[in-house]
Amino acid sequence: MSLRFGILGLLKYKSMTGYDLQKTFNSSLQFMWNAKTSQIYRELKTLESQQLVSSSVIEQESKFDRKVYTITTKGNEAFLRWLQKFPQDLNAPIRDEFIMRIFFSEFMDDDEVSFEIRRYQKQQEDLLQILNLIQNKAELDAKENSYERSLFYWLLTIKRAMKSIEAEKEWAEESLALIESRKG
Amino acid sequence: MSLRFGILGLLKYKSMTGYDLQKTFNSSLQFMWNAKTSQIYRELKTLESQQLVSSSVIEQESKFDRKVYTITTKGNEAFLRWLQKFPQDLNAPIRDEFIMRIFFSEFMDDDEVSFEIRRYQKQQEDLLQILNLIQNKAELDAKENSYERSLFYWLLTIKRAMKSIEAEKEWAEESLALIESRKG
DNA sequence: AGGATCATGTAACCGGTTACATGATTAC
DNA sequence: GTAATCATGTAACCGGTTACATGATCCT
Numbered sequence: 001m002s003l004r005f006g007i008l009g010l011l012k013y014k015s016m017t018g019y020d021l022q023k024t025f026n027s028s029l030q031f032m033w034n035a036k037t038s039q040i041y042r043e044l045k046t047l048e049s050q051q052l053v054s055s056s057v058i059e060q061e062s063k064f065d066r067k068v069y070t071i072t073t074k075g076n077e078a079f080l081r082w083l084q085k086f087p088q089d090l091n092a093p094i095r096d097e098f099i100m101r102i103f104f105s106e107f108m109d110d111d112e113v114s115f116e117i118r119r120y121q122k123q124q125e126d127l128l129q130i131l132n133l134i135q136n137k138a139e140l141d142a143k144e145n146s147y148e149r150s151l152f153y154w155l156l157t158i159k160r161a162m163k164s165i166e167a168e169k170e171w172a173e174e175s176l177a178l179i180e181s182r183k184g
Numbered sequence: 185m186s187l188r189f190g191i192l193g194l195l196k197y198k199s200m201t202g203y204d205l206q207k208t209f210n211s212s213l214q215f216m217w218n219a220k221t222s223q224i225y226r227e228l229k230t231l232e233s234q235q236l237v238s239s240s241v242i243e244q245e246s247k248f249d250r251k252v253y254t255i256t257t258k259g260n261e262a263f264l265r266w267l268q269k270f271p272q273d274l275n276a277p278i279r280d281e282f283i284m285r286i287f288f289s290e291f292m293d294d295d296e297v298s299f300e301i302r303r304y305q306k307q308q309e310d311l312l313q314i315l316n317l318i319q320n321k322a323e324l325d326a327k328e329n330s331y332e333r334s335l336f337y338w339l340l341t342i343k344r345a346m347k348s349i350e351a352e353k354e355w356a357e358e359s360l361a362l363i364e365s366r367k368g
Numbered sequence: 369a370g371g372a373t374c375a376t377g378t379a380a381c382c383g384g385t386t387a388c389a390t391g392a393t394t395a396c
Numbered sequence: 397g398t399a400a401t402c403a404t405g406t407a408a409c410c411g412g413t414t415a416c417a418t419g420a421t422c423c424t
Contacts, residue, residue: 032283096276099216167351
């Protein structure tokens with residue numbers, strides 16, 4: 001139910017093709033929402049049928065056509081109505097396969113568990129690096145296009161992702177130590 | 185795809201009814217996986233048709249019947265096969281409506297944003313309290329039923345949830361301060 | 369020449385959510 | 397008496413995933 005509003009929100013900044021939308025999702029909203037290409041195209045079709053977005057085909061010489069989506073007045077209203085009504089329960093539902101596997105790890109060898117936790121730790125470090133790049137890019141982007149006001153909140157969401165990844169890394173480190181010390 | 189293995193894993197500890205399974209989910213796996221009652225009953229039916237679990241109706245005098253599910257040998261094998269093959273990518277897909285709304289908060293009044301972040305902070309504190317209760321209960325439970333080995337990993341998963349909630353709380357505190365300081 | 373990326377989709381499936389339905393038992 | 401909890405489900409819908417399909421353009 002929120003994907004549609006993610007799309008509408010991004011289109012408020014700039015009109016885009018489905019392809020661009022997915023790219024933007026992956027470089028800004030990826031730490032809050034995941035979306036597959038197929039889902040975006042389907043959602044755009046629905047949004048257009050409800051007149052929340054409109055599309056126009058842009059012809060380009062030497063390149064093939066692009067179908068650019070623009071948010072409509074009606075779409076803008078729907079977006080703002082959604083934004084101003086936060087749900088009562090603000091906690092995101094969790095579905096984390098990795099931690100469920102850790103929960104059941106008594107049925108595995110400790111060494112294998114350690115191996116997987118180390119792998120997890122590594123992946124978190126990689127994510128941190130990506131987040132750093134995104135943060136730098138966000139700051140540049142905002143200065144160039146004078147998005148100063150939106151930058152503030154964008155940086156808040158990036159900081160949240162970073163903090164949470166730092167916590168995961170710490171947990172991994174401590175858990176590895178605990179597993180090690182339990183051996184003796 | 186992981187719900188089925190969550191069910192199988194829990195049934196390894198104890199045979200249960202669908203109702204009990206949901207209760208157990210809510211007091212142990214709730215910070216890793218969410219499941220609705222209807223989904224559990226549907227999944228149990230599927231699991232039974234594949235002979236991964238079996239059911240027997242227990243008649244009770246003065247009470248009505250209970251349909252108790254037990255994991256089969258085949259189910260046990262399937263569970264262990266799943267457990268020993270961790271996916272390459274260990275990151276859980278994120279779908280967090282709250283933080284997406286924060287991302288778009290430039291279109292809201294700062295005071296409203298602060299209000300929602302405070303509400304979020306409060307909800308995180310409530311979760312921490314619940315986690316503390318769960319942790320205490322887990323420790324008691326494990327001692328009574330000699331689950332010592334599974335307790336170790338259970339506590340690891342609880343600690344991870346706590347750490348991540350602490351990080352959220354910190355983020356909320358810092359964000360509120362930033363929003364406040366930006367006013368001047 | 370060949371691989372990466374741009375670009376736009378469709379179809380089928382599967383898993384999760386919402387709403388509905390029913391009724392017994394227990395604790396206050 | 398009545399509200400909460402125990403207990404078991406069904407049906408319809410919706411959103412997300414996987415796999416397929418196609419072809420142009422850009423970079424090396």
